[in-house]
Every structure is written in structure tokens, then in C-alpha cells.
Amino acid sequence: MKNNSHKSRRIFLNKGVKATLLTALGSLGLVKVASKINANSSEGSGDMVELMTTDGTLIQIDSTEVQAMPSAHTDEVAYNVREGMPNRKFVMVVDLAKCKNALKCQQSCNKHHYITGENAWLKVYEMQETKDTAPYWLPSMCMHCDKPACVTVCPVDATFKRRDGLVLIDNDRCIGCRFCMAACPYSTRVFNWSEPKQEFTLNMDMINHHPSPEHGGMPSQIGTVDKCDFCPHQIVKNELPHCVTACPNGVFYFGDKYEDTVTNGEETLRFSQLLKDKSGYRMMEGLGTEPNVYYLPPTDRLVEFEEGLEFYNEFQSVESPEE
Amino acid sequence: MAAIETLVKDLGPKKFSLRGKIWTVLLVAVIVAGIIAYIDQLIQGQQVTNMRDYALWGIYISNFVFFVATSFVGSVTVAILRLTKNSWRTPFVRIAEIIAVASIIMAGITIMIDMARPDRLLNLFVHARLQSPITWDVIIIPTYIVISLLLLYFPLLPDLAILKNHFKKTKPKLSKIYGRLSLNWSGSTIQKKLQSRAIHIICILIIPVGLLLQTVDAWLFSTTYRVGWDSTNFAPYFISGAFVAGVGSLVAVIYVVRKVKRLEHYITEYHFDKMGKFLALACFIYIYFNINEYLIPAFTSKKAESIHLETLFSGDYAFPFWLVTIVGLIIPALILLFKAGRKPKTMFVLSLLVVLGSWWKRYIIVTPTLLHPFLPIQGVPESWRTYFPSLHEWLITGATLAMALLIITFLVRHLPVIPIQRTADEQKDDKLKTAEV
Numbered sequence: 001m002k003n004n005s006h007k008s009r010r011i012f013l014n015k016g017v018k019a020t021l022l023t024a025l026g027s028l029g030l031v032k033v034a035s036k037i038n039a040n041s042s043e044g045s046g047d048m049v050e051l052m053t054t055d056g057t058l059i060q061i062d063s064t065e066v067q068a069m070p071s072a073h074t075d076e077v078a079y080n081v082r083e084g085m086p087n088r089k090f091v092m093v094v095d096l097a098k099c100k101n102a103l104k105c106q107q108s109c110n111k112h113h114y115i116t117g118e119n120a121w122l123k124v125y126e127m128q129e130t131k132d133t134a135p136y137w138l139p140s141m142c143m144h145c146d147k148p149a150c151v152t153v154c155p156v157d158a159t160f161k162r163r164d165g166l167v168l169i170d171n172d173r174c175i176g177c178r179f180c181m182a183a184c185p186y187s188t189r190v191f192n193w194s195e196p197k198q199e200f201t202l203n204m205d206m207i208n209h210h211p212s213p214e215h216g217g218m219p220s221q222i223g224t225v226d227k228c229d230f231c232p233h234q235i236v237k238n239e240l241p242h243c244v245t246a247c248p249n250g251v252f253y254f255g256d257k258y259e260d261t262v263t264n265g266e267e268t269l270r271f272s273q274l275l276k277d278k279s280g281y282r283m284m285e286g287l288g289t290e291p292n293v294y295y296l297p298p299t300d301r302l303v304e305f306e307e308g309l310e311f312y313n314e315f316q317s318v319e320s321p322e323e
Numbered sequence: 324m325a326a327i328e329t330l331v332k333d334l335g336p337k338k339f340s341l342r343g344k345i346w347t348v349l350l351v352a353v354i355v356a357g358i359i360a361y362i363d364q365l366i367q368g369q370q371v372t373n374m375r376d377y378a379l380w381g382i383y384i385s386n387f388v389f390f391v392a393t394s395f396v397g398s399v400t401v402a403i404l405r406l407t408k409n410s411w412r413t414p415f416v417r418i419a420e421i422i423a424v425a426s427i428i429m430a431g432i433t434i435m436i437d438m439a440r441p442d443r444l445l446n447l448f449v450h451a452r453l454q455s456p457i458t459w460d461v462i463i464i465p466t467y468i469v470i471s472l473l474l475l476y477f478p479l480l481p482d483l484a485i486l487k488n489h490f491k492k493t494k495p496k497l498s499k500i501y502g503r504l505s506l507n508w509s510g511s512t513i514q515k516k517l518q519s520r521a522i523h524i525i526c527i528l529i530i531p532v533g534l535l536l537q538t539v540d541a542w543l544f545s546t547t548y549r550v551g552w553d554s555t556n557f558a559p560y561f562i563s564g565a566f567v568a569g570v571g572s573l574v575a576v577i578y579v580v581r582k583v584k585r586l587e588h589y590i591t592e593y594h595f596d597k598m599g600k601f602l603a604l605a606c607f608i609y610i611y612f613n614i615n616e617y618l619i620p621a622f623t624s625k626k627a628e629s630i631h632l633e634t635l636f637s638g639d640y641a642f643p644f645w646l647v648t649i650v651g652l653i654i655p656a657l658i659l660l661f662k663a664g665r666k667p668k669t670m671f672v673l674s675l676l677v678v679l680g681s682w683w684k685r686y687i688i689v690t691p692t693l694l695h696p697f698l699p700i701q702g703v704p705e706s707w708r709t710y711f712p713s714l715h716e717w718l719i720t721g722a723t724l725a726m727a728l729l730i731i732t733f734l735v736r737h738l739p740v741i742p743i744q745r746t747a748d749e750q751k752d753d754k755l756k757t758a759e760v
Binding site: 118119120123124125126127140149152153154155156157158173174175176177178179181182183185186187189190191192193194195222223224284287313314315316317 | 451452458705707
């Protein structure tokens, strides 16, 4: 009996709630209709605007009815630095067959990122697999891995992965534990062991500058990690990263994986086709880090190798500023 | 009651002798030098160390790992021997607890010294990410500090009450402090029951937490791709290494305390014999994991790993590697097998070898791996290809070690190094037993 009364009470409550909801909705609808009627009865401004519909007929419409439409292009929308640029995926292709160790890429990178340390972010390695194979030059930068080991181990989310593929560093947050450097198999990360002193040695203009992870080295901070950032400050301006434009041999191709195009500034190629035609590969694929930098194998290497040796400096990658 | 009075006289706090004072002053001097070096490191940045982009971790990290390892003595000797009801532990559990507390505190401080931006310490909490092994360390180290402190404190309660009564007339102020700390311990049955239950819970807690602490420490390394660290064997390898470092340092400290406080009557050769067997066990387990870590991989090592093993076996690090393995581990283990090798004096020398070996072993785990990255080391000054600690690093290392020793010295000075109440109870039991016979 008791049970029964409980049940009926519940049913009553349930119905009550539904009824209340219905009434609320109904009254809302009434208000809407009323406002519509009111709007119709009110006069327009009398200021007519001529417009063309999508099928090409001209129409006239009162200016008060004209409303701005949100743009279909999301590029204009201000984006979150940690989220990245929407609908983009940046990749780089490095053609090892063309590299002659001119080092213009490194010099340009050092200059535009105001590098004052002794370890460049972009390095050209002299490589030789075995004694029997010919040596070749290997430009190496941050691979912007899709499974970045550095991001996994960072305890404070100072280094992070964006949707557009970039791995960047928030130097305001880094605690200087150097775990990311230990984790990176490509030895690409560089530490500011001392005060960078960029303002003094490089006459860097820091007035009116807002530091952002989007421009590595602007400024560098003592006790934090720096590395190649794929130059998002250039991409935003629709320009190519510094190393790409500086290279005299067209070694570096930069582009968007979704658009399937890469360019070295002179020629623009289909990204997938280029990899297929020239057997592109990624460095240490076996580790599973999924890099976004692709290499084209160093063909014809014996002949070309001698050329770059005059620039080769085993113990230096950043020129000292006093000159 | 008279028995307790003699025990307090023997085991209770005693004023420093001249030697004790010199020792303390020396420690303080080393610490001051280290603090000066650290302040300089804060001002100038870590360029004062010899760490660079390739040798990006150095002696600070190996010190950290060593301190973490040594703190394991709390879980091993105290908790395990208590839970297995090994009564020979009584005279040295207190010292083991003290060592555990001192070294885990210093481990926490050492890892902060390695941080280049200690001013951003709070980021570890504000922006913590659970997937990073460092966050695991941030969780486990404070936990272990708390549990270690409780493990030292709970068994101390009856002794603090005894000291309170002992100093009531001679030093009322000191008596008051001991009284506060003893939490009104009166020795009633309900208090005893509560205390023994609390200690039991802490003992059960500290074993998994201690194991986890060593494991997380190993995972700091094995979660990277680096050759020599990327090893599934690393966690048990670190745990067994911690067993050695912990018991080794316990033997060394006990020997010194026994000598200085003239406790030959309490810590007898029987106890050293037992400890010696325990240390030998630790060493052999560690040797077993060393074989797993270095010898067996040599059979199937890939190119990069072969190079790494070669540097250890016959290359740049061969001398320290074999010194640490043979003199710091295998020889002590073998000597400890013989009864003559388990005499106090011999064991003191052996324990020093083992502790030094464990310390330097951590350096060999950290450094050679970092100096063999996947890509060759090019485009950096030649000095970056090698690593040896700088003066700053040595001073700071010395200071952290001295600070650990100072904490131990302070606690040994002010607390009964051997549980008084427990010893008294055990003596009573022994007397009853002999009376029965």
C-alpha cells in the first residue's frame, strides 16, 4: 500500500514537471510570435539597398534588414598560440642530394632567432654510415614529431604540440629540468646555460615586443630550453621559414601536408609525389616518433661532397658576435 | 627502573666531545662553502657547472639518485625486518630510520639544485602534467618524506617520555621539549596498542611506497629513448642497487656511532654478523641485476648499444666501471661470505667501498649514455664532448653530503640512538627466560 502511494506520487510529480515545461515553452513561443507581428507592423528606414542574389537577379532590400554574414574563411580568426593554426599541417622536406654545406641556412637561422649560445638550432652534420660508403651532409632541425618524446616528459606543459603540427616552447613556463633534452633522440634542443644577453651582443630591439612561443629566441631566457620552431612568425606573414629562403641550393621544401604541396621558394611540388618519386624517408622512423621532417636520400654524394668541406667546422655552429 | 636509568645514561643524548664539535664545525664549513657556490650558480646560471647541451645532466642527478637509493634503508631494514619479526634489528633500526629521513630530504633538495629555474618551482604544481615521470617524483618524494618521518617518530614516543622524566630536574627546558614531542605518552595499555598498530600500518605502507620511489627514479631514465637507459630491467636494477646503498650506508654509520658513543655492549659482533649477511644478500641480488643490465645485452646489442657497452667495458669509462663493479660490489660481496669478513672493522671498510661504489655507479649510469646520442656530436666546442664536474658542482655535492651527515649527527645527538624502552623490555624478557631456566 505504502509502495503504491509512493508510485502515484512520483507519477504526479513527473506529470507536473512536464506540464510546467510545456507551459513555459508555450509562453515563450507566444512572446516570439508577438514580437514578429510587432516587427512587421513597424516601418523600415525607407533606405533601400540593391543586392544580387546567387542566381544573378537584382533585388532591393531595406537597409535595416541587411546583416553581415560570418566569413567562411577561418584564417582571419585570431587563433590560440597553444592550439595552432586551424586546418593546417606543416611539413618540411630536406633534399640531401642538394646539400653542399653552404651553411647559409644556419647563419640565417642564428641571425633571425638571435642565437647567442654555442649550439645552433639548425645543424649540418657530416655523416658517413660506414667506412665503405660515401659521406654526405645532413641538415637537422626540430622534427616536430607527431608523437614528441619531449612533450610527453615535460612536467609543466612548457613544451607543447599544436594541431598544425608544431612543437613549441613556452619559455615563461619552463623550469629548466632538461628532461625534454634527455628525451629527444635527435639532440635538437639547446639550453641557455647563461644569460643570453641578446640586447647587448646583437643589439636586439626588445621595445614594443611581446614574447611568444611563436618566435623562438625572441627573447631567449636563462635556464630554459630553446629549439627550432618552424618559424610560425613567418608562416603568419605568409612567408617561408628563414632556412628555406636562405638556402642557395634549394635544399629545404616547406609546406602544408593537407594541401599536399611543398615549396623551396623556386619550385612548388606535390608533397606525396615528391616523396614517392625520390623515396623520401624520416629520420629514425623505427623509434615511432612520427617526425614531420622528411628526407630525400643523398644520391650522387661522392662527387659533391668535397665542395662543402671548406665551411665545415667541427667545433662551431654559431659565429661569435665580435667581428 | 634502575635498568632504564643506566640505559638512558648509555643511549640517551650526550654532550658532544671535542671530536664531535670539530666534526660539526667541519660539516657546517663544507655546507657554507656549498651554499656560496649555489648562490653563485643562481646568479650566473648553470654555466658554472660543466654540464652542457650533450652532458645535460651531471653529478647533481647522480647525487639525487644516490640519496633516493640510500633512503631505501628505511623500508628495507626497518619495515621488512619488523614485519618478519627479526629481533636482531633492535639496536640499529633507529639509526636506519634517521638515515632514511636525512637522505630522502637531501634527495628532494638535490633535485631542486639541478633545476635551472628554481624560482618557477610552483609550476610543478600549478601546471602539473601527470604523464611526466617528474610529476610522479613530485608526488612520491614528499609522500616518502612524510612516511619516513612517521616511521622515525612513532617508535620514539616512549623514549621521549623517558627522556622527559630523565631531564625533569637537570634541564627543565629540554624536558619540556621532549614532553611536548612525546604527546603525553604514559605507557598505558591503550597507548601501547595504538602505537604498535600505527607502526604496523606505517611499516606496511613504506614498503610499496619505497619500491615505487626507486621505480619512479628508474623510470626517469627508462622513459627516454637513450641507449643505456631505455631498459625494462631498470626498475628492479635500481631497487636492488638501493638495497645495497641503503644497507651499506647503515653499516658505515652504525660503526661510527657505536665507536663514538661506546655502544659495543649493545651493538655486538653478533649484530654485525647478521648485518654482514644482509649486506651480502643485497650485493648478490645487485650483481644479478647488473648481469642482466650489462652482460646479457652484450649478446644481442644493436650498433648503438654495442658502442655504449664498449665504452663501459673497454672504452673511456672502463676504469670507473670496473672499479665500481669489482671493488665496490663483487669483492665486498665475496669477503662478506666469510665469517671473518663480517667483523665490525672489516665491515666498516667494506661498507665504505660499497657506498662509494653505489654513488659513483650512479654517475656511470647518467653520464656515458648522455655523451652517446643518436646523432654525432658536432658543431659544439670540443669540451662539450666530455663531462667532469666543475668546482661549483663539487662544492655543492660536498655540501649536500655534509647536510645529510649533519641531519644524521643532529638526530643522533638529540635522540636515543637505540630504542631505550624496547631494549629495556627485551632485557626483562631475557631475565625472565633465564629465571625460568
